[in-house]
Every structure is written in C-alpha cells, then in structure tokens.
Amino acid sequence: MGIRNSGRRVNAAVDGLASKVDGQTADVARRAAPVITLAVRLLRWPSLLVLVAAWPFLAGLAVVALVADDTWLKVLAGGLAGLGAVVSAAFALRRHRVLDAVRDEPQFATELGIAVSLSDDVGEARQALGQLAGTTGGVRVFSRLKGLWRGFGVAPGVLESIDDLPRARWFFPPRIGTSVTLSLAALLLVPVSFLACLLLVIAAAAR
Secondary structure (H helix, E strand, O other), X not given: OHHHHHHHHHHHHHHHXXXXXXXXXXXXXXXXXXXXXXXXHHOHHHHHHHHHHOHHHHHHHHHHHHHOOOHHHHHHHHHHHHHHHXXXXXXXXXXXXXXXXXXXXHHXXXXXXXXXXXXXXXXXXXXXXXXXXXXXXXXXXXXXXXXXXXXXXXXXXXXXXXXXXXXXXXXXXXXXXXXHHHHHHHHHHHHHHXXXXXXXHHHHHHO
C-alpha cells in the first residue's frame, strides 16, 4: 500500500510539473526520447555481456581466497573478489534502472521536457537535448549526454527537482556521469579480474 501511494504521489508531481513545460521544449523532448530509448535498448545485450564476463574470474578469486594456504593470498584474493563484486553489483543495479526508465517512452519524453524546463537556462538545456535528435549509436549517446550537460552549463545542482522524475533523472547530472563511470569500471573489471585471477591461481599453485 505504501509503495502504491508513493507511486501516486510521484505521478501527481510529474503531472503538475508537465503543465509548466512550454511547447518548444516538449517538442524537443519528444524527438530526443526515441533516440535515447533506442540507444539504451541497443546496449541491453552488450551491457549484459560486460556484466557477466567478469563473474567467472571473480568466482575464481573467491575460490583462491577459500583454499589458499597463505594468509596474504587469502586476503588479496578475497579483497579483489569483494571489490569486483561491489563494482559488478553497482553496474547491474544502474543498468536495471536505466532500462526501466525508458520502458514507457511517452512518459519518459514528458519527464525529459520537465527536466529541461527546471534548468537555470532553459534555452541552453533545450538546445543541448535537441542536439541528440540526429545522434545514432549507443555509447555515443551517453557520452554526448554527459558532455552536453557539462558544455552547456547544466551541471549538478542546477536542476532543482530532478529527483521527482523517476525516469529522466538517470540521464541528467549527476547520475549520467555516474552511469558512464560505472560502465567504464565494469568494462575494465573484465581484464583486471582475469589477470588477477590468473596470477593468484598460479601463485597459490606454486605454494
């Protein structure tokens, strides 16, 4: 019941804010929303591959931590496995939230328009969002989103009520920057965990 009432309050807040969005901003948001939605959906399976690719190596590090005789091997392998698990879990959670954000494209477009209308400089924010309309490709959209908000002055703290927008908030500062950072960390985790697992398995076997 509490979750349902919370959802109603959020929807009411969004509806109230939507009435303040001007027509030009709403039109730009409607054109940008399908581009962002397509980018997210294109990245659905590649991001899943990045997510699961490190799991076998993290599991190998956990096994080393359990069976190694040397204390330093146990601590090092366990620490690396734990750190990798935290990075993987954070990326998995962010991936789920971003995918869920674009599930309802019309509502997502509405929230994009609201987010722009809440900025200190609506014209610059609208121009930044409008530049995405002709963008193609998955990763490029997210990197351009991050760059556009920074370049046009839409920085953390500028948007006053972005937390009231459960869908659009993942594509504005500071969350868009965190999403890009987590993606890079998850990608880097694959070779790092592989090398760490290989070296520590060799070290454990040599003891």
